[in-house]
Amino acid sequence: MSHSTVETTAARTDDASAGSWWRQAVVYQIYPRSFADANADxxxxxxxxxxxxxxxxxxxxxxxxxxxxxxxxxxxxxxDVADYRDVDPRLGTLDDFDDLVTALHTRGLRIVVDIVPNHTSDLHPWFREALAGGRGSGARDRYIFREGTGPDGSEPPTDWQSFFGGSAWERVEDGQWYLHNFAVEQPDLNWSHPQVRADFLATLRFWSDRGVDGFRIDVAHMLTKDLGDPLPTWAELQARPIDGSHPMIDRDDVHDVYAEWRSVFDSYDPPRTAVAEAWVHPSRVPLYARPESLGQSFNFDLLLAEFDAGQFRTVVTDNLELATRSGSSSTWVLSNHDVVRHPTRYGLPARTSTAQTPALEWLRSGGIEPALDRDRGLRRARAASLLVLALPGSTYLYQGEELGLHEVAEIPDEVRQDPAYVRTKGAQIGRDGCRVPLPWSAHAPAFGFGAGGAHLPQPDWYAACAVDVESADPGSTLSMYRRALALRHQLQTKEQLTWIETGRPDVLHFERANGWHVLTTFGTDPYPFPGSALLVSSSPFAGDVVPGETTVWFRRGALPSSQDG
Structure with missing residues (x-):
């Protein structure tokens, strides 16, 4: 069979030193409050x-x-962080953190921590000082305070809306208002203030000195602001182009901040890494991923894509090109703590151009409408996961995806915790469904999460997904991930990908530089199989065709077969 080929090559390095570990790493995201409970609270x-x-x-x-x-x-x-250089006492101590770093490093694993620089908690000492200091105090200058409107200043400075619903302004006791783009308890910082900039440099050094290898930067595109006077209306703000000069989002001057951070990162041996959570126009992503800035930026496009060959190919091609432009490597994400888990997204009917929409409708119905095909969703999720794990660049896994967990819809309204749900009175269903504590043991209390129960209710169907059950099943999703990650380490090569035309719009086939082939059937029809399987996402297949909704890793020629999925 002849194929036409195209090649997309990301910026690459042959350097296997400690300083470049992140370029093709698999990073596992832990949401600490839902991973495992050791003290039964x-x-x-x-x-x-x-x-x-x-x-x-x-x-x-x-x-x-x-x-x-x-x-x-x-x-x-x-x-909502009250102290950037300590551990929540409900989660442990700094000594516990040091022990965790040591345990990970001893096993050859690195550690990345979240930094939340756009806002603090309203319990942060700085904000308490700002409230006590009153109008005109230097403490208030670290945040964004403004006078209200109307005859007595009782109306917000503008009609801006928070991402979590309601006004983006909150009034304090003396009558002034502060800006919070997220929850009321998350006042935005003023990044033109030198103390703010200096304090975060100290925070980066604090954790780097304790052995942290890298940082994930929350809302990296929103730190710097130029609000001006008078303040624009919400409609005017929404109409401003987001091109580096917007008053609030993705401003060019945010990279002055990150240049200072890069100096701190590079002062360590090996240099500390960073990855930006930057929801910006694709053309702006390389600014955050440049080596003189944060060095890497999340690619969220697959969170919005359907299980569709054309969409996946476009996302992969475009993001490898962006990585080439920045000199970084791409990042691949199918699930995280902010979105509906991908087995559920892929098991729901595609009704719109936004993959999250049917999933959010399903959540609002309590998991009833639209109808979820759990088996199909998991089959597609396994296929997508094997495709992504074979791409050049780094892959970010979200805790529980290796178990094939679906989103949890059956959470009573009265126990939901997400501020988006609370502030919008249920109009936004929130993110609790992907944050339900993990199942470790099918028959233990709270499925082995902890002896004290779980802070969000776990569904009965968790028993079949528990770690102890899946560890004993060679066909489980956990077993597939373990085999895939072990094989990835053996096959990983230069950051290069060559597309091989399949003659079918629903089938993707690419090759990595060392002859590692990956083929995914996005449709339901089988496809002729051109090699010897190394790993398959679904059940082992008989004969010379790949089943529908399946990914297979293979090399051409007679290689020992290991088809177990």
Whole structure:
């Protein structure tokens, strides 16, 4: 069979030194409060993570990314930080953190931590000082305070809306208002203030000195702001182009901040890494991923894509091109703590151009409408996961995806925790469904999460997905991930990909530089199989065709077959 080929090559390096570990790493995201609970209070903690370090090492990942574990009132799942250089006492101590770093490093795993620089908690000492200091105080200058409108200043400075619903302004006791683009408990910082910039440099050094290998930067595109006077209306703000000069989003001057951060990162040996959470126009992504800035930026396009060959090929091609432009490597994400898990997304009917929409409708119905095909969703998720794990660049896994977990829809309204759900009175269903504590043991209390129960209710169907059950099943999703990650380490090569034309719009086939082939059937029809299988996402197949909705890794020629999925 002849094929026409095209080649997309990301910026690459042959340097296998410690400084470039991140370029093709598999990073496992842990949401600490939902991973494992060691002290039986219903909330996951650092000792809980420590108790499962061997599980992480056996999975075959390269690094762990910890979502916020800092002191927090949990107004937004820990992203309301009261102290950037400590551990929430409900989650442990700095000694526990040091023990975790040591345990990971001993097993050859690196650690990445979340930094939340756009806003603090309203319990942060700086904000308390700002409230006590009153109008005109230097403490208020670290945040964004404004006078209200109307005869007595009782109306907000503008009609801006928070991402979590309601006004983006909150009035304090003396009558002034402060800006919060997210929850009321998350006042935005003023990044033109030198103390703000200096304090975060100190925070980066604090964690780097404790052995942290890298940082994930939350809302990296929103730090710097130029609000001007008078302030624009919401309609005017929405109409402004996001091209580097917007008053609030993706401003060019944010990279002055990151240049300072890069100096700190590069002062360590090996240099500390960073990855930006930057929801910006694709043409702007390379600015964050440049080596003189943060060095890498998340690619979220697959979170919005359907299980569709054309969409996947476009996303892969475009993002490898962006990586070439920045000199970085791409990042691949199918699930995280902010979106509906991909087995559920892929098991729902595609009704719109946004993959999240049917999933959100399904959540609002309590998991009833539209109808979820769980088996098909998992089959597609396994196929997508094997495709992504074979791409050049780094892959970010979200805790529980290696178990094939679906989103949890059956959460009573009264126990939901997401501020988006609370502030919008249920109009936004929130993100609790992907944050339900993990199942470790099918028959233990709280499925082995902890003896004190779980802070979000776990569904009965978790029993079949528990780690102990899946570990004993060679056909489980966990077994597939373990085999895939072990094989990836053997096959990983230069950051190069060559598309091979298949003659079918629903089938993708690419080759890595060392003869590692990957073929995915996105449709339901089988496809002639051109090699000897190394790994298959679904059940082993008989004969010379790949089943529908399946990914197979292979090399051409007579190689020992290991088709177990």
């Amino acid at each position: 219903g909330l996951g903690d650092l000792r809980g993570i420590l108790s499962h370090v061997d599980y992480l090492a056996e999975l075959g990942i390269d690094a762990v990314w910890l979502s916020p574990f800092y002191p927090s009132a949990l107004a937004d799942g820990g992203y």
